[in-house]
Amino acid sequence: MRKILRIYKPFTHAGFLLAAQYRVNFIFFVFGDIIRCFISYFLWHAVFTSGGNNTFMGFSEVDMTVYIFISFLTGIVAYSDGSYIVGEEIRDGNIAMRLIKPIRFDLAFLFQELGERTVTAMIIFVPMMAGVEIYKFVVTGAVGFNIWCFLLYLVSLILSYLINFYFNVCYGYSAFVLKNLWGSNLLKECIVNFLSGGIVPLAFMPAGLGFVLNLLPFASLTYIPVMIYLGMYDVPTILMSLGLQVFWLVFFIFLQRIIWNACVRRMSVQGG
C-alpha cells in the first residue's frame, strides 16, 4: 500500500499542477453550471409558490433549494473525466505510451485525477457549502448545520467519486470497439445525470421505478450523498446506502479489470 502511494503520488502532484494551470477554464465552466442551478431554483420556486403547499412529496422549498445546490456541488466534486480521457487516449493511440511504463493504467489515472479534484474542491467546495448554510439560516432563522450529516456526506461523496471514476473508465474502454466516444459520451452524461437524481430527486419518481433507481449504481453518484447531507435518511438507511455504494465500487473495480485484461490482448494501436 505504501509502495503504491509512493509510486502514484507524483501523479497526484502532476494532476494538481495541471488543474492549477487551467483554473480560469475551470471557473468559466463552473460559472455556466451555476447559472443552470439558479434556473432550476427559480423553476422550483415557482412550483412551490403556485402549489400553495409547504411541502412537495416530503420536500419543503428550503429542502429543494439545498437539494439543487448540493447535488450540483456533488456532481462537480465527484465528476470524473475518465471516460473522456481513456477514450481519447485509445482513439489517438497514446495509450501505447501508458503501456510502456511499469504502472497500472487505472491507478495512474485515478491518482492524477485526485490531484485535479483536490484543486476543484478547494476552489468551489467551501464557498458553496457556506453559501447554502447561510441561505438556510436566513430563511429558517435557525442553524441547521449537522456535523454528523456533513461528515457522513463527505464519506459518501468520496465513494461517489470513486464509483464515478471506475464507471467512467469502464465506459471509456468501449472506445476499443467504438473508436470514438464523443457522441456516446454526451448521451451517457445526460442519462446518468437523470438517473442519479441530478435533475429531479429520485423520491419524486413513481414508487416502483424509484425503488429500482435507488438500487442502480447511479443513485450512488448523487442522490445518496445529497440525501445524507439533507438529513432525510435515518441511521439504518444511511448504513444501507453506504453499503450499497461500497458494493458498486467493488463491482466497478472488478469490471474495469476484467474489461482491461480482455481489451489489452486484442488491442490495436491506432495511428502509426
Add this chain to the structure above:
Amino acid sequence: MIYVENLRKEFKKVVKEPGLKGSIKSFFKPKNEIITAVDDISFHVPKGEILGFIGPNGAGKSTVIKMLTGILTPTSGKCEIGGQIPYKNRKNYVKEIGVVFGQRTQLWWDLALRETYTVLKEIYEVDDEQYKKRMAFLNEVLELDSFITSPVRTLSLGQRMRADIAASLLHSPKVLFLDEPTIGLDVVVKDNIRNAIKAINEEQQTTVILTTHDLQDVENLCDRIVMIDKGNKVFDGGIGELKSKYGQQRELKFVPTDFKAAESLDYKREFNLTDDDIIIENDGHIISVTFNSDKVSVEKMLSYTLSVTHVNDINVSDADIEEIIKDIYKSGVSPSA
C-alpha cells in the same frame, strides 16, 4: 539478448464500402478482413548491438516494435527479451526497457519538463543518488539544461525528442527501442541525436533497436540492419553485406575528347549484356553508363572504354546505400533473395 522467432501479427479490419449506403451497411453488418501486418519474422540481437530496422512505410516495422515492447500481443510466434516475454507480465518487463516513439511523446504536455522526470523517477523507483548521476549523464549527452524548466508544449521538436530520449533512459534500461527518433528533425539536431545514441550505447552496453527512414542514421549508427517489406524479412546483415549483395550497380562517367569515337562504343555487344544490366545516358557532353558489376567487372569496362576513346575526365562511383534501398523497395525483393 533479443530472440524473435516466427513472429506473426494479424489485424482484423472492417471493410467499408464507399458512400453513405456503404457506411450504413457496414454499421449493421460489418465485413471483416484479416490483414497480416507481420508475417513470420525471425532474428536475434546480441547484447550491446545497435540494430537498424528499415523498410518502406507500412512494412510492419512499428508493429514489430510494438510487439517487442509488450504493447501488442503477437498472433503467433515467440519473442523473448532478456529472458522475459514482453506481453506476459508487462509491468515487470517494461522496467528493463526504454521506448521512444518519434511521433508520440511520453512527456507531460502541460508541465515543466522537470516534472516528467520526477514522476518517472518514482515510477521506476530510481534512488536519489542514481537519479542525480543519471541526469548528469543525460544532460551531458542530450543538453537538456537550457529547457528543463519549460513546459513541454513550448519545446521545439528537436528539444522534445531529446527530452523524450532522456525520459526513456532514466532507469538505465538494458534495451532501448527507438521508433523513428530522427523524424522531422534538421541535420544538426539529427547529428546530435545520433551522437547521443552512440554515447548511450557505449556507456552501458545498452542494446538499441531503431527504426528509421533516414539512411544516414543507419550508416552512422547501426552495426547491423534488418530490412522488412510487407511483413517479411528481406535482408539481415551488415551494411557492407547489403552493399555487396544488392549494390552491384556502378556508375561510370566520362567526358570523351572525341565524341564520334565514343559513340561507337557498344557495351552490349562487347560484354553480351541485356537492357537490364546496363543503362547509357549521353547528354552530349558527359556520357554516363550504369552497369551491373556482377556481369562485367569495373576493370574490363574501363579498359574497353579507354581502348576506344580518349577521355578528358573519367570516374567510377559506388552505388550509395540510398540508391540500393530505393531499388529494393521499388522492386519488392522476394524474401529468399
